[in-house]
Amino acid sequence: MTKPIVEYKDVHKSFGDVEVLKGIDLDIFPAEKIAVIGPSGSGKTTIIRMLMTLEEPTDGDIIVDGKNLWKMEKNGKMVEADEKHLREIRGDIGMVFQHFNLFPHMTILENCMTAPIHVKGENKKEVKQRSIDMLERVGLGDKINNYPSQLSGGQKQRVAMARALVMRPKIMLFDEVTSALDPELVGEVLEVIRDIAKNDDMAMVLVTHEMDFALDVADKVLFLDDGVIAEQGSASDVIEHSENPRVQEFLSRFRG
Template identity: 85%
Template structure:
């Protein structure tokens, strides 16, 4: 059996007095596509934010490619990770946000090529070429010199995906990437994700409300409810054949 690329070991996370995650255990294999579904407030987004180091877990360990993300070894003792350690470990992870978060002061091309140049010390020419290829792949090869404000929501989200992909992550996180889009723009974004998924080499974690899409793309679906994984299995097991009552009623609201 292949070693998992990401492991959550008994992860708890509280915001003030509110415990959002109550002991999450999770293995994600390389190239595995995992969809996380569940009612709002169930902690779906928190899971991937912990993995991206945007939030710190209250307790528990996250292992990425064999390395502990939030803790590091110092003279034989495990201590809280410093920035240097976090940067070493999270380099394998990329993320696409609900609200795109493109850099508004940069062109589309600059949005994509800045991180390879400064973070990975790639030379400018290579970074530019790879960024252009990636933008062409998401269908925006003709917008290179435009600014984000000149794009539609769907186009912005495709740029955000290209920007993350240029960094060649081993794990890509999608945080409700279609929730902020007008309905007619959802399709083009899902199409791109489908294409990326087909290429296969990257693990993907998708927090989503698009059930049909999850059914189509995901190898595994997790149903998160009140901070615990209430149900997991293949997409068809969870979405079509589950007996979990809360999951049933959750799904009913989407099928209506």
């Protein structure tokens, strides 16, 4: 049996007095596609933000490729990770955000090229070709010299995906990537994710409200409720056949 690439071990997270995550245990396997669903405020986004090192867990461990993400050994003791330690581990992880977060002062080609060149020190010519290929793959080959402000929301989100993919992550995180889009632009973004999910062998974790999409793409669905994983299983088990009343109540709001 293959080993998980990410393990959450009893992970808790509080913001002030509010405990958002109350003990998360989760294994993510290489190439696995996981959809995280649940009511807003249930802590879905926080789960992946901790893996991207944007939030520090209050308690518990996150193990990436056998290494503890938020703790490191120093003089025989486990201490809080410093930036160097975090950077060593998070290089394998990429993320796409709800609000795109493209760099507005760079063209979309430069958006894709900056990290491979400056962070990984890769050859500029090679990075440029790879970035162009990736932008063509997401359907933006004719826009490489445009600035983000000249693009629609759907196009921006596709650039954001290309930018993350050029870094060749082993794990890609998607944080409600269609929530900020006009309804008619959602399809083009989901299409690209579907393409990535089918053809790339990285692990993917998608926080989403698109149930049909989750059903189509995900190997595993987690239903998060009130800070715990209330239900998990194959997409059809959770979305179509769950007997958990909370899941049914949540899903009924989508079926209308």
